[in-house]
Amino acid sequence: MTQPTIDQIEKVITDSLVTFGADPDAISRDAELEALDVDSLDLAELSQILEEQFGVELTAADVAEIKTVGDAIDLVAERAK
Amino acid sequence: MSGADHQRPEAACALVTGASRGIGAAIALALAADGWPVAVNYRSGADGAAATVKAIEDAGGRAIALQGDVADPAVPARLVEAVHEQLGAIGVLVNNAGLRADGLALSLSDEDWQSVLDTNLGGTHRMTRAVLREMIRARYGRVINIASVVGPRANAGQANYAASKSAVIAFTKTAAVEVARRGVTINAVAPGLIATDMTEGIPDALAERIPAQRAGTPEEVAAAVVFLASDAAGYITAATLYVDGGLSA
Numbered sequence: 001m002t003q004p005t006i007d008q009i010e011k012v013i014t015d016s017l018v019t020f021g022a023d024p025d026a027i028s029r030d031a032e033l034e035a036l037d038v039d040s041l042d043l044a045e046l047s048q049i050l051e052e053q054f055g056v057e058l059t060a061a062d063v064a065e066i067k068t069v070g071d072a073i074d075l076v077a078e079r080a081k
Numbered sequence: 082m083s084g085a086d087h088q089r090p091e092a093a094c095a096l097v098t099g100a101s102r103g104i105g106a107a108i109a110l111a112l113a114a115d116g117w118p119v120a121v122n123y124r125s126g127a128d129g130a131a132a133t134v135k136a137i138e139d140a141g142g143r144a145i146a147l148q149g150d151v152a153d154p155a156v157p158a159r160l161v162e163a164v165h166e167q168l169g170a171i172g173v174l175v176n177n178a179g180l181r182a183d184g185l186a187l188s189l190s191d192e193d194w195q196s197v198l199d200t201n202l203g204g205t206h207r208m209t210r211a212v213l214r215e216m217i218r219a220r221y222g223r224v225i226n227i228a229s230v231v232g233p234r235a236n237a238g239q240a241n242y243a244a245s246k247s248a249v250i251a252f253t254k255t256a257a258v259e260v261a262r263r264g265v266t267i268n269a270v271a272p273g274l275i276a277t278d279m280t281e282g283i284p285d286a287l288a289e290r291i292p293a294q295r296a297g298t299p300e301e302v303a304a305a306v307v308f309l310a311s312d313a314a315g316y317i318t319a320a321t322l323y324v325d326g327g328l329s330a
Contacts, residue, residue, distance in 0.1 A: 041260065044217075045218065046293070
């Protein structure tokens with residue numbers, strides 16, 4: 001699997017969050033997942049999507065550390081290296 | 082969101098644990114009659130499972146038999162993978178595999194306690210965990226856990242069984258609310274006294290307490306499962322449907 005670009009990771013995460021019901025206009029790197037009404041079930045599904053798309057396995061402990069959209073993007077970019 | 086948003090996917094199949102005989106076999110047959118390709122799981126009843134598969138095929142349905150003890154932590158993931166390979170995506174999981182090892186609470190051995198909990202409760206949890214990820218992604222799924230009237234109601238000599246089945250109902254409710262908004266329903270069906278091999282030796286005292294004055298049939302339990310698996314039951318989740326001739330009233 002070739003290393004994904006930040007833009008590709010950001011698009012997958014943003015699209016997923018919108019599917020979960022987050023307001024597209026409120027999504028930014030600094031947006032907190034809690035403020036976007038993204039909960040633990042959404043994060044479990046997001047982990048699955050990221051694994052399928054980028055081959056990145058995120059543990060429950062990894063996911064617990066994710067507070068903002070930017071955190072998620074950076075973590076996936078780091079793990080996909 | 083309308084009820085029509087989460088309809089049965091055409092290609093999905095059903096997996097029924099403990100389906101070589103009794104209630105499980107009846108559930109497998111009834112789901113197949115409702116159009117579901119069915120994976121018939123069994124632990125030791127290979128002949129029974131083969132007979133269930135044959136009965137489904139003779140009726141024009143599609144089925145496979147899959148060996149595996151759901152109490153073994155390694156088995157659920159293997160079963161799910163085998164179903165994916167041979168039948169496709171799992172739309173319905175029926176956690177039916179169950180065990181009895183009766184004895185008064187004051188003398189119940191640790192082994193008899195643990196084996197019943199491992200199969201009835203641990204197996205239900207592990208099998209459910211193994212299918213929920215694909216179900217939430219599909220925005221469709223039906224998990225139906227076979228509980229029992231024993232648990233919500235006392236039955237002397239079955240403290241382990243009662244504890245496991247009450248816990249199955251509690252597990253059903255909690256897991257159901259976690260995934261409800263993804264179009265996945267999780268319900269329990271609680272049979273009363275049903276005439277099967279497994280209920281042989283149950284004291285007559287229980288039969289005398291049944292308002293309907295008779296034991297139920299495996300087909301009557303299966304009918305409730307088929308309903309909960311159907312699109313018509315899409316708004317029913319975290320529920321326990323008693324099929325017990327009024328015993329739990």
